[in-house]
Amino acid sequence: MPDTETLLKGLAWFIPALIFLVLISLRLFDEDNKVDLGSLKKIIWETRGGAFILLLIALAVKVENFVKDQTHFVGFEATSLFYQIEGVEHVVFLQNHLGKWLIINSASLFYILGLTYFVVFIPLFYLARGEKENFLFFSKGLAVNYMFILPGYFLLHVTVTSYQAGAVEPVMYSNEQYLAILKLINRLSNCFPSGHVSISLTITLIALFKAKLKRLGIFGIIFTVLTGFVIIFLGVHWLLDIVAGVIVGVVSYHLVSEGKLDFIFDPIMNFFERKTEHLFS
Numbered sequence: 001m002p003d004t005e006t007l008l009k010g011l012a013w014f015i016p017a018l019i020f021l022v023l024i025s026l027r028l029f030d031e032d033n034k035v036d037l038g039s040l041k042k043i044i045w046e047t048r049g050g051a052f053i054l055l056l057i058a059l060a061v062k063v064e065n066f067v068k069d070q071t072h073f074v075g076f077e078a079t080s081l082f083y084q085i086e087g088v089e090h091v092v093f094l095q096n097h098l099g100k101w102l103i104i105n106s107a108s109l110f111y112i113l114g115l116t117y118f119v120v121f122i123p124l125f126y127l128a129r130g131e132k133e134n135f136l137f138f139s140k141g142l143a144v145n146y147m148f149i150l151p152g153y154f155l156l157h158v159t160v161t162s163y164q165a166g167a168v169e170p171v172m173y174s175n176e177q178y179l180a181i182l183k184l185i186n187r188l189s190n191c192f193p194s195g196h197v198s199i200s201l202t203i204t205l206i207a208l209f210k211a212k213l214k215r216l217g218i219f220g221i222i223f224t225v226l227t228g229f230v231i232i233f234l235g236v237h238w239l240l241d242i243v244a245g246v247i248v249g250v251v252s253y254h255l256v257s258e259g260k261l262d263f264i265f266d267p268i269m270n271f272f273e274r275k276t277e278h279l280f281s
Contacts, residue, residue: 010177034129049269050139075155144252158191162235193244200224201249
């Protein structure tokens with residue numbers, strides 16, 4: 001765990017930046033002027049089953065991190081295998097040619113803020129627009145991603161490229177505040193598959209084909225592609241992580257869009273809605 005002072009300094013700019021990006025995006029991507037923040041309370045209550053799914057995801061992530069910390073090693077150490085398969089020459093090439101201060105810090109900020117921004121903004125955006133079905137697609141899509149991601153993180157240990165191979169510079173991790181924020185929400189051995197890629201892709205596919213939001217969908221495509229580049233350049237992921245992330249993202253979207261796992265989600269959401277209905281009625 002990072003020291004408190006460094007972490008607080010990092011959060012002092014991280015949280016305001018996150019809020020600013022979300023507020024700007026609520027206006028920027030509302031292409032048909034449907035956002036109504038005044039109706040949020042009512043919509044949140046009506047979609048509380050989906051919110052409960054998101055709460056369970058957060059709990060599952062914390063449990064996985066806790067168990068991993070306590071057991072120290074469970075599963076297969078696969079970093080050397082990944083290194084043998086793909087090497088790191090492509091990472092070295094990018095860092096040698098693009099390793100400028102501005103590019104490094106821009107890429108680092110994009111990585112640190114990016115996915116958190118996406119998973120905070122998107123559900124809030126759908127709720128503010130009164131699009132309850134799209135919010136539920138998002139909640140289920142995120143949950144299905146983690147059904148694949150968490151077992152991968154727990155059973156297959158793959159360390160970031162910049163911590164394994166001496167030729168790759170840990171350009172982002174050398175900044176103490178960046179590292180403090182990352183360690184708060186992630187583990188440096190949580191690589192395979194890339195959750196940044198898979199979750200971004202699932203969200204983008206939902207925006208394009210379910211929500212039918214062209215502007216948001218195009219942004220999602222650019223965001224996902226840029227994410228793939230950034231995580232390679234910074235030495236955060238292997239190419240195999242990205243390939244697996246694309247597969248997980250597409251499969252997760254398919255399962256959710258076709259309702260293949262509703263037999264799991266619907267009873268959970270209905271149970272929570274019944275209990276809270278009785279509690280607050």
